[in-house]
Amino acid sequence: MSEAPAPDAIVIERLSKAYGTKWAVRDLNLKVPTGCVYGFLGRNGAGKSTTIKMLTGMAHPDAGRVLLLGDDVASLSPQTRSRIAYMAEGHPLYSWMTIGQIVQFVRPFYTTWDQGLVEQVLDHFELSRKQKCGRLSRGQQAQVSLALAMAPDPELLILDDPTLGLDTVVRRDFLEALIQLIQSRGRTIFFSSHVLGDVERVASRIGIMVDGVLRVDCPTETFRESVRKVVLGFDGEPPDFPGCDGLVSWRRVGLELELVVVNWGAPQQAVADSLEPRWTDVVDLNLEDAFIEYTRGTRRSLPLFARETHRADGAAAERTA
DSSP states (O other): OOOOOOOOOEEEEEEEEEEEEEEEEEEEEEEEEOOOEEEEEETTTTTHHHHHHTTTTTOOOOOOEEETEEGGGGGOHHHHHTEEEEEOOTOOTTTTTTHHHHHHGGGGSSOOHHHHHHHHHHHHTTOOOTTGGGGGGGHHHHHHHHHHHTTTTOOOEEEETTTOOOHHHHHHHHHHHHHHHHHHHEEEEEEOOOHHHHHHHHHHHHEEEEEEEEEEEEEEEHHHHHEEEEEEEEEOOOOOOOOOOOOEEEETTTEEEEEEESOOOOOHHHHHHOOOEEEEEOOOHHHHHHHHHHOOOOOOOOOOOOOOOOOOOOOOOOOOO
């Protein structure tokens, strides 16, 4: 008899938060499967930080609820809390403590603690236990935060822009540590980042917030392969583009018409051909370019990426867009 699938590590139901008359997060529904590395993206002010604050209990929602490892965030038991680690943006540490003192301060909050891993991480970054946290560089503060986050061997890691302040080499080490953790122990990682190359490297799924609304929730590869830039060349000034299914934006650039389209295909090609361009070029985009093109420009009704219901066999899931 096959084993029952593991419950989702994160379940968010109709989560909303407003500051005054402005919605920071509106009617957010999201499930993050156990063992998933989930990249949570959005431009500044899109609602990422507010969502993470509600996930960690630092902000109370106006509506909806969050379940972490099956428990409601509003009433997390100490046992469940000890299975979750959080790494804050900016890596705040008590400035008057030494590295050794802050390790000893954090350790009692967790029922499990791998002190050998802490020592290994600190040695790798050549950090003295006698250094004051207030005198560390931003990169060194991030390194200490990484050691503290990984020491309890958490089942769920919530990381808010975790590579902030790290140079290229250290950031690569951090990413490789995440990959090893997720592959060897099946842990779940939910992280935001402004470094899209990092997200593309490690995240199996992504979500993208736009103006407080979750517009994308799909495998990273699905998003990257679905967003296309299409360039139409003309002899004179390009005409207005009449619109088509999946259109994100269009603009004139000299004698060219640039379109950003989700799921470019024969129907969209037919609309483009009706304008009689001299040539058409369909451009593949990496994750960073796809994200920029999808979230920039005029605020029209963006095409909504399919959200999928996860099944234990990993088969293609039902689209619910």
